[in-house]
Amino acid sequence: MKMLEGKTAIVTGGAQGIGMAITRKLVGEGARVMFADMDASAAEVALAEFGNQASAHVADLLDESTPQALVDATVQRFGSPDIIVNNAGFHWDAALHKMTDKQWQAMLDIHMTVPFRLLRAAAPHMFAAAKSDAQAGREVMRKVVNVSSLAASFGNVGASNYSAAKAGLIGMSKALAKEWGPHKINVNVAAFGIIQTRFGQPQSEQNRIKIGGEEIQMGVPDKILEAIGINAEDAKSTTADDLYRPREIQSIPLGRAGHIDEAADLVYFLCSPLSDYVTGQVMAASGGLMGGMI
Template sequence: MARMLENQVAIVTGAGRGIGAATAKLLAEHGAKVVVSDLDAAPAESVVAEITAAGGEAVAFAGDVTDPAFPDALMQKCIETYGKLNVLVNNAGYTWDGMLHKMSDKQFQAMLDVHNVAPFRLIRAAGPYMREASKAEKSAGRDPEPRCIINVSSTSGVHGNVGQINYSTAKSGILGMTKTVAKEWGAFGIRCNAVAFGLIETRLTQDAESGEKIAVAGEEVTLGMPGHLKGMATMLIPLARPGTPQDAAGAILLLASPYASYITAHCLDVTGGLNA
């Protein structure tokens, strides 16, 4: 298959595991140099090692996307290492489920912080290397380089979901952000799209009883979903199976590729047909 991102540089947040890791590997396979960023340094380093072993180029950068100092530091790492930025994938995230009547302010705010505030700050921090860079290229009479942003949303953000008032609100908010960025930066040739994933097999959707936790913002949050709910959701998927991280990464590559050159302000459902 032709390499679609030759000479491009990508940042993928939350790229130490799951969808982000598969995305970093696929973008690298298509020629992009990738900044593999994650809260956890060790998994990010091992994704870099896999990319390098396969002949690609990547560098790891660890940190919490909700730290206000993180976006500038990440951009600095990208520019120091590779000199430019073409593709920004805002993927880092987690769930902290609970029914509305029992949800604390902290629990609600944490989802806005990771799924809305962090992507906003990251896009703003990318401004000099995306908006300003494209503007300068246009002023010099050149076609701007391909540049795009892909924000990760969820079927919960599009349709709502029981037990996820915080997550669904935030994953809906990222859709408004996506369309606004597309409208503000479209004149510079920068595309901004979202992907709304359904049920993808990762740590986030494993059996909650397995007890995996994420330690973030001074909290230990249990991840996963009840096994019986997963079985029920799978029965409603027309393709009759959950998605793989590779299915999810394919959709992100599609939107980053030259074949999506006229697609912007769009939310692509990647659900195997669920909720269609």
């Protein structure tokens, strides 16, 4: 039997990049996954791959009604959630002295407030399941994995908002591990270093997203790419097939960026019974990187 057979999972941002890799991993291990994503076309592609073992909730997580609606849709489709992965996120960089209130607040909203709202909405269902287990004399561990970054510990130039939000998520997770431990719920953090995604591409007009009515420039400035040993002009010629192929980065002890599947493997460990006695922890997938650009 697969390790997550019979489990129900929620994955935010689950139709693209690291989120898609997480959804694929959990489905492959037997879980039924409700993934949230605001890109309807990406969600359609994901559903074509996963079939009846997954379902999509296409909505903007920054809409305050979406987290509750996501939990309700999950319960209706698959039952009470056993696993929640707060993966959705983006960055909106600027030097602090040039940063707008919108840029600051957007990072707090997507990386802290959305997970807060989702977990609050899921709590009654997870607590009720834990009570039922206790009455039946069995211990069943449920899982929360919040995705953070090494930027929470080391910061990033131009990303004080992102770094602060990811650090706040760690604090919330550690508090929640203490609150939810009696309900047999593990709460842990997966902190990523440089994982090769579209967000790590050079800035360009093609690398933009629209969030909450705002068009946001994604990617890394050329001068930062050059500082960590990546030729920005070469990186701009990356094809769709090469988007997730890790680049060589000599400042990382393992010599390269991480692959999205390697990020998903860490999340899977924290979702699986292998981590039943692990809670309140921050675990990194970083290739040994301990600072610098994340």
